[in-house]
Amino acid sequence: MTVAWNRYGKVSVRLVRVERRATPHELVDLTIDVQIEGAFESVYDGDNRACLATDTMKNTVYALARTPFDSMEVFALRLADHFADKSGVSSVRISATEQPWLRLSVAGRPHPHAFAQPGGERWTTVITRGRSSDVTTTRVVSGLTDLLVLKTTDSAFADFPRDEYTTLPETDERILATSITATWSYRSRAVDFTARERIRSALVETFAAHVSRSVQHTLAAMGEAALAACADLAEITLTLPNRHHLLVDLAPFGLDNPNVVFVATDQPYGLIEATIRR
Amino acid sequence: MTVAWNRYGKVSVRLVRVERRATPHELVDLTIDVQIEGAFESVYDGDNRACLATDTMKNTVYALARTPFDSMEVFALRLADHFADKSGVSSVRISATEQPWLRLSVAGRPHPHAFAQPGGERWTTVITRGRSSDVTTTRVVSGLTDLLVLKTTDSAFADFPRDEYTTLPETDERILATSITATWSYRSRAVDFTARERIRSALVETFAAHVSRSVQHTLAAMGEAALAACADLAEITLTLPNRHHLLVDLAPFGLDNPNVVFVATDQPYGLIEATIRR
């Protein structure tokens, strides 16, 4: 029997790159697949001497992302050229998908380092109408969910307690990203429900402007701003997953990484929830 | 043993409503859950005389959507009030989620009946770099995916052949909705990749303006517009799922439905694919 065709590689490599040499910051968020074909039949017999490790492919993506690029096509071509030179390779396929981020607009102006991915955003309401003996009560809880926001600076996390299982270093500079879910209860069923837009703006603009010492710290500021924006709100509950962006260690490749190259991770994630009340 | 708590209802009711009494058209896209609690213990013993059918709940959502409403909160309150009056009900919970649509901008002006849900939009590129003997070839195929667009008029489907399994009526007025996936090959690896934005605009604006006799008809127009917008394109392939919006039959409830109340369906769906070349 023979290996009639073969291809292998590393896929779903998550890369977030921040260009912060000037203001405003530039952000690009990519998912990359590296796949190669070639004379790798011996690998199928158990001889790995020709098998470029897929882990090496992943490292290469991050190392080559240290140098700026103008578009994902230019970066994908850079990767294709690199792997085409490897021994045994007859064909390289680089696939890249960009998750586009929009620069947040705050007070009518584009923000220098805060972004949104409003795509999956949904608006919600839950009406609960109950009756006990002769009393009827109606509760209106509206909200929004899956509004992704990210800021490339003005976020720190330090001074937290350390126990025998703590390894996290303190940081005064990190990416802060979250997917906002908010629910708020209205004072009555007869309010102006277009308040949603004002509340949304308050949440997003506060996220952008706040100098954050923790997700909790920013959550409280966002909640206060929402309550200030709409007198009809009794309280607001915010659920903020911490969508971690980890700085990639490029030192093994002789490169520094001054908050430029990050890996976006899905799990595990921090989850911060609180209700802010007047 | 006893039923200590119970709740039931119909969930994930998909409702799309078009208000077309004036220009511009207004569009609202909701997913609704109806859930009730009350004195339904007998149902758990097999006696259905107190059991409002969940199918009836679904019908009620569509029937009550025939009358205009200003916000989803107002519509959810209307549903809550309706079900609270039903026999045996002690509590009603109406949950609504709105998938927001943005009015498309064409030539800098808001379009009267075309909308986009750009949320999940992704941009793509695939580089294929091959080598045979001493010749190296590099192919760049870029694109976009998951760009949702919808128009509330200027779409028909008629004059198609009928066989023994055909039941679809002809129509000169329907909702046309799709999730655009496009891929195009560039003439070389050294083009201006910001062409993506011009191609995207050509696709979206043509979708909005075209008077459609079929998805295929609109696909060809979109492809031609994209090729016209960028001389660096050799060809473009479009994949257009037909995201069906079915008109709800309200006649059993004594109501007309002049293209106002629709159910959005996920599956099955039509899938139209073609490559347009100069």
Add this chain to the structure above:
Amino acid sequence: MTVAWNRYGKVSVRLVRVERRATPHELVDLTIDVQIEGAFESVYDGDNRACLATDTMKNTVYALARTPFDSMEVFALRLADHFADKSGVSSVRISATEQPWLRLSVAGRPHPHAFAQPGGERWTTVITRGRSSDVTTTRVVSGLTDLLVLKTTDSAFADFPRDEYTTLPETDERILATSITATWSYRSRAVDFTARERIRSALVETFAAHVSRSVQHTLAAMGEAALAACADLAEITLTLPNRHHLLVDLAPFGLDNPNVVFVATDQPYGLIEATIRR
């Protein structure tokens, strides 16, 4: 400009077929794509006279499923042969995916009409440990989720109330399918947690054996059986979505449909929840 390649069809057609001419019943659950290529360029110019409607393709799948088949390959070949004879068609692609169902084993024997799809099944536990003043309380709530079960007979729904929005006919024979989520609280934190297996068997075997007048009716029987199976349970909450299987109307094609050909639907769905306590 020219149409260099084209393909179209109907995809994600959901088909569930029950062969009930003998005992035991046979069940097959398929998702089918029909796609054709051919001389359809005129359709892209807006002339639909050559355009076999994708709705007709869907109808054809259901009509041709009225006749028994031995495997999905045989059925897919039947569809391919049918569409290959249509005018203008040069190539047909039929793709089928089978979601396999296992016959439930009850009391060690294969059940004649109850099935499970245990694939996505997950087991769950939630520990809540609280402290107020000097008292510590620990609550253990275990469960399972996403256990799919289906029975092809012994399920009815009739005698329910009818109002101005009711159109559902009564039925004494339907498919009953659900995805079981159960959570139960243990009497203490020091019980035998292998009870999960006994509770699971009680739920599944009761689902299979029960002669159901409603989902609620079966839910109560399942809950009672679980409590009877394990003395350490204080109560059990069951969440049972009604995964509707709708009988396809084949009369327009001159065919009867004695509970043989069904379409499985995702949304909307009934959702029945209750807590059963000793």
Add this chain to the structure above:
Amino acid sequence: MTVAWNRYGKVSVRLVRVERRATPHELVDLTIDVQIEGAFESVYDGDNRACLATDTMKNTVYALARTPFDSMEVFALRLADHFADKSGVSSVRISATEQPWLRLSVAGRPHPHAFAQPGGERWTTVITRGRSSDVTTTRVVSGLTDLLVLKTTDSAFADFPRDEYTTLPETDERILATSITATWSYRSRAVDFTARERIRSALVETFAAHVSRSVQHTLAAMGEAALAACADLAEITLTLPNRHHLLVDLAPFGLDNPNVVFVATDQPYGLIEATIRR
């Protein structure tokens, strides 16, 4: 304004634990949420001195998993007790979900270290029927997808080339896990399609028995076994994602980790594809 309620923690912590002190190996695969409530209002003011880092919570899950446990309830209680003792905590919620693995049966006997998660498994077929001039051709390609298998030993990866971007250590002992997708073409449209079951057994039993030097190495063995099992197959294509299980470094907590505690990761992943032909 005040923080009326708050809760935070680390969620979706993926833990795979192998007990290999005896034969057969025992495997448990959990997703864990740790959430705490308490007197953390100062954190919302920007003072982190009371804020146990969620990263510490994650580390704690892995460290406490070094010691064996009999059920996920017992492990979740262990975690709850640990976090309840932390300063400021009034309530702990530990949620665990188990993805159950079944021990593979090979030659009728339970395998000592190979497992399957057959839940999401689907069976596939694609018929392509074409016509050019007067010749009709029909191709039948059947397969299966999403069949998860895992082995806890007999898998190595060493002797691979190292370049300037290689950091992966060689290993002679790792978890090998994949989600099998296979497609095979039949010699004609008139074969016995129940061959699927024999092919499936050949794939799964070879995965279990093979002493693997790489995913490619095992892929070739699986493909050859499938071809040997069914004379009607012309060739088979296997797509094997490498679902990486990373050994957790417990050294910072003074613990060894002799291939016991792993983190299961979703992305990136290796992807190995090949066609094996007679």
